[in-house]
Amino acid sequence: MxxxxxxxxxxxxxxxxxxxxxxxxxxxxxxxxxxxxxxxxxxxxxxxxxxxxxxxxxxxxxxxxxxxxxxxxxxxxxxxxxxxxxxxxxxxxxxxxxxxxxxxxxxxxxxxxxxxxxDFGLVAVKADAPWKTMQELVAAWKADPSKIAVGGGSAVGGQDHMKVLLLGRAAGIEPRAIKYVPFDGGGEALTSLLGGFVQVFAGDASELRAQVQSGTVRVLGVMSPRRLGGVYASVPTLKELGYNVEWVxxxxxxxxxxxxxxxxxxxxxxxxxxxxxxxxxxxxxxxxxxxxxxxxxxxxxxxxxxxxxxxxxxxxxxxxx
Incomplete structure (x- = not known):
């Protein structure tokens, strides 16, 4: 039957x-x-x-x-x-x-x-940024949050903003002190990063592959459960670095x-x-x-x-x- x-x-x-x-x-x-x-x-x-x-x-x-x-x-x-x-x-x-x-x-x-x-969230900076590691970025961020603008491809309160808030919370940064700049899509946020209008990019792995390959950006950490492959193979996860943040x-x-x-x-x-x-x-x-x-x-x-x-x-x- x-x-x-x-x-x-x-x-x-x-x-x-x-x-x-x-x-x-x-x-x-x-x-x-x-x-x-x-x-x-x-x-x-x-x-x-x-x-x-x-x-x-x-x-x-x-x-x-x-x-x-x-x-x-x-x-x-x-x-x-x-x-x-x-x-x-x-x-x-x-x-x-x-x-x-x-x-x-x-x-x-x-x-x-x-x-x-x-896909997986990540945190990136320009290749010539002064921060070589996530720890260096967080130290500068905590010292003076007003000097670091984080750009993302979502509105205030959206996905990329929430990634930033979760990282800030894990790093001990007061949420109200975080300077988040919203853009209409990851492409616009990335353009702003490369143009120097924001200092940090909170986006996803699929958005940055070409820029990582060309050497124009440096990825400091990925929000995946384990390390990714390909161009991201050497990038540590945020959990590895002591920040309990994942974003799938x-x-x-x-x-x-x-x-x-x-x-x-x-x-x-x-x-x-x-x-x-x-x-x-x-x-x-x-x-x-x-x-x-x-x-x-x-x-x-x-x-x-x-x-x-x-x-x-x-x-x-x-x-x-």
């Missing part, structure tokens, strides 16, 4: 997969070019095309503003049944939802599709809430095909990403829990009441 039931389920899912073919598919990156959401859209889109999962290239559209809020509102109010749209997301999205920063919208106003990799960044997507079921199944299965492919394994290796896959109902439960966890952490850090 069970075997027959599962066979029927497979037939239904297979039929849904076969019934839908995207037309003019699009991925929204809710910030400017060069950041983590932009990377998520472009890299996954390229692998889907390489695997011939989509009949046309997936267009990446950068929709900036509000720490992802402008894109979120647009999807909810203007494109709520668009079958051809996926939107890049990460803990930066769930942090803002937990804090009520997306206006009246909540995590239940979209449908959560899945995640295909884990899942890379994934949400879709319009009223997307037809057959379209949702198509995109969920496409993500599974991407995650299993050698092409995606190479992308992960090149960008120091970890394995992390979750899709469908399991991912929805994960999102609900994470929003609740971030709401509690935001209260603990004094970001919301």
């Amino acid at each position: 069970k075997r027959a039931f599962f066979a029927v389920c497979l037939v239904v899912l297979g039929a849904a997969w076969a019934q839908f073919t995207p037309r003019n598919p699009e991925c929204i990156a809710p910030a400017g070019a060069g950041g983590g959401w932009d990377f998520t859209c472009r890299s996954v889109a390229q692998v889907m095309q390489d695997l011939r999962l989509v009949p046309q290239p997936i267009k990446t559209t950068n929709v900036t503003g509000g720490g992802g809020g402008v894109a979120y509102a647009n999807v909810v109010t203007q494109r709520s049944d668009d079958a051809n749209l996926i939107v890049a997301a990460s803990p930066a999205t769930t942090v803002r939802l937990a804090q009520g920063q997306y206006s009246r919208f909540t995590e239940r106003d979209v449908r959560w599709l899945g995640a295909v990799a884990a 960044v899942w890379r994934g997507f949400y879709v319009p809430k009223n997307m037809p079921p057959q379209a949702y199944e198509f995109w969920a299965r496409a993500l599974r095909e991407v995650e299993r492919s050698p092409e995606w394994a190479r992308v992960r290796e090149q960008n120091a990403l970890g394995q992390f896959f979750m899709a469908g109902a399991e991912f929805q439960v994960f999102i609900d829990r994470q929003v609740n966890q971030f709401r509690n952490l935001s209260r603990e850090l004094g970001i919301i009441r």
